[in-house]
Amino acid sequence: MISGCKKIVGGTGSGKTLVTSQPINFLAMVDARTGKVTDQKHELYGKSLKNAVLVYPNAVGSSVGAYVFYSLAQNGVAPSAIVCTKADITTASGCAIANIPVVELPAGTKIKQSVKAMIDADAGTIATV
Numbered sequence: 001m002i003s004g005c006k007k008i009v010g011g012t013g014s015g016k017t018l019v020t021s022q023p024i025n026f027l028a029m030v031d032a033r034t035g036k037v038t039d040q041k042h043e044l045y046g047k048s049l050k051n052a053v054l055v056y057p058n059a060v061g062s063s064v065g066a067y068v069f070y071s072l073a074q075n076g077v078a079p080s081a082i083v084c085t086k087a088d089i090t091t092a093s094g095c096a097i098a099n100i101p102v103v104e105l106p107a108g109t110k111i112k113q114s115v116k117a118m119i120d121a122d123a124g125t126i127a128t129v
Contacts, residue, residue, distance in 0.1 A: 002126040004106045005083075008092050011101035013081030014118040017111055017128075018052040020044050025061035026068040026090065035077025053117040054079040059090040069094030081119035083111060083126065 020043050024030065029039040030049065037044040049072065059065055066089075072078035082102045084091055095102045101121040111117065116129040 002106070002109055002111075002128070003124060005103035005121070005124040005126060006087070006106075007121045007124055008084075008087045008102035008104055009095045009100065010122045011081075011099065012118070012120050012122075013053065013079075013101045014116070015051045015053045015080040017055050017083075017113060017115050017117050018044065018047060018049065018079070019055040019111060019113045021057065023057050023060040026059055026065035026094070027062050028065075030068055030072070032068050032071035033075055033077070035072055035075070048077065049079045050077040052079045053081045053083060053119060055083045055111050056085075058084055058086045058088045059094075060088075061090070063090055063093070065090045066094030066097070069098040069100060073098035073100065081117075081121070083117075083119065 035050040087104045118127045
């Protein structure tokens, strides 16, 4: 159990972790219709965000990327929750309008790839199995 996470957007979500050490430009790198990462240079290339607990450092690029989160949710391909190491305005605002829970990890905390995770943003906790 990881505690002490900072709530960015409240709520709960669970799924398998999809972990990357690379920032994501949602406007340029994610297909909002399929939920797949389309940038061939990104380590998550070809992976789907659908129902995953997405773990990444932060979003980069245009603030218009926030609308991609909303489109992902509307298309049924959004992550169930997001964990970032440094919350940013694109992630926070996009997830707020898409109703996707977001927490910021305490410094130095790591999460493994492809483990079942349950995020409770309101409690500031992450349980992994």
